[in-house]
Amino acid sequence: MPTQRNPWLALGALVVGFFMILLDVTIVAVANPAIMTDLHADISAVIWVTSAYLLTYAVPLLITGRLGDRFGPKNIYLIGLTVFTLASLWCGLSGDIETLIAARAVQGLGAALMTPQTMAVITRTFPPDGRGAAMGLWGAVAGLATLIGPILGGVLVDGLGWEWIFIVNVPVGVVAFALAAWLVPSLPTHEHKFDWLGVVLSAAGMFLLVFGIQEGNARDWSAVIWVMILAGVVVLAVFVVTQARGSGEPLLPLGLFRDRNFSLSNLAIASMGASVTAVMVPIYFYLQAVHGMTPTRSALVLAPMAIISGIAAPVVGKLSGRWHPRLIPTIGFLLFAISTAWLALVMRDPHANITWMVLAGAVAGLSNSFIWAPLATTATHNLPIHQAGAGAGVYNTTRQVGSVLGSAAISALIAARMTAEGLGDAPAGEGMGTGQVPEVVRQAFSSALSAATFLPATLLLIGAVASALFIRNPVARPPGPADALEVNSLTR
DSSP: OOOBOOHHHHHHHHHHHHHHHHHHHHTTGGGHHHHHHHHTOOHHHHHHHHHHHHHHHHTTHHHHHHHHHHHOHHHHHHHHHHHHHHHHHHHHTOOSHHHHHHHHHHHHHHHHHHHHHHHHHHHHHSOGGGHHHHHHHHHHHHHHHHHHHHHHHHHHHHHTOTTHHHHTHHHHHHHHHHHHHHHSOOOOOOOOOOOHHHHHHHHHHHHHHHHHHHHTTTTTTOHHHHHHHHHHHHHHHHHHHHHHHOSSOOSSOGGGGGSHHHHHHHHHHHHHHHHHHHHHHHHHHIIIIISOOOHHHHHHHTHHHHHHHHHHHHHHHHHHTTSOTTHHHHHHHHHHHHHHHHHHHHTTSTTOOTHHHHHHHHHHHHHHHTTHHHHHHHHHTTOOGGGHHHHHHHHHHHHHHHHHHHHHHHHHHHHHHHHHTTOTTHHHHSSTTTSOOOHHHHHHHHHHHHHHHHHHHHHHHHHHHHHHTOOOOOOOOOOOHHHHHHHHTTBO
8 A cells, every 4th residue: 555755754865965965065175284295286286176076066057957857856866876976986096186186076976966856856845835844954964064074074084094085975875875765756757858058158167267266376367367267257148148048948947037035045055155165275274284283173173163053954944934034044144254254363363262263163053054944945935846956956056156166266365365475385285284384484374364264254245135135935825736746756
């Protein structure tokens, strides 16, 4: 006799893999010094270990969301999980920086296949007014993964070596595959035509823009760099125009942006992605290179950030469906901006009391719980069922585009501030994996990292403004035939 499949079981299975792929966004931050030393790389090269992952994660998200609609979110998720797990093993076995960057690029592709499917399953199996609690879990996982990554990374780097921040994904990936294959239902599929011109234009535009920003300082902002950045902007503009004028089914369904809250949520999550990715890099360089901490000790400084975020996010997620959509995330963005600026001010002093960073991190953790789930709930509230995958793909694309640009921008800004402080690139590569930079340059080094940290603090204000402009969601419509089809698919 058929029994109805509990959607919470499916979501629980999916977030195991989702946690793992978001963990890999920030877990590398604490391992950067060790990777630099072991693979004899400079700071620009080692940040490409993160940027390559974020780039191949971001570019395909528009089409991978559609693939979930066309072939089923369960199937695409399992394929992506397989790619991600195998690429993780490749990362751990890499013997040089170029191989590691290539492996991270493949890992990002696997993550891109997986991510939209988690939000699509929530959208297609939970009613609009019931998504707050589901997105609370999703938001807790997203926020906790990005914050706990450096802590886990520190323990693994100190205990086993930097390779294990990737190898540990293999057993987790096997467990996640088994859970998803068992618990995630096979949802109905929808016919879609794929806009291959849009895929090429979006990929080319993003690559030109990110590569130009990432390599700008290393190449003295030459004419070639500026041409690449400008070309990236132009290609992305052409991409948007083709999406608006295309007679077929566009890769980027611009009609989704007619919903004000969806549009503003995308702007806000882009600023969040950029800020979270950017803020981790200078903080861990400061703790390890200036204060001489081990990876584990430096990660534990911000442990309260992860703990508070993980505890508060589910509670905030439940409340987000009851209150005006603008209230909670606006407060969250403002608190996060204040705590990030606080961290930047502390980092000006190479001999600062680390307790102040612990307190600032605790505030940042609380603020994160106010952002992830409420934004996701607001973004998906009005999505039509047949565009769940497309909407999830767009939302996750904007988050990842923000992360890519945040990673590239913080790399360029740190390098620029090093040069402005009279350090060049040398201090960033000396002693980073083995202890403190020399005392004679420690003040200049701290000042450079502090100045760079004001970038994510400023970017968070964009999210605050976007959230403050949210309007109240309309009353949910009664379930229709399409919704019944989704619910019936959960029965076996």
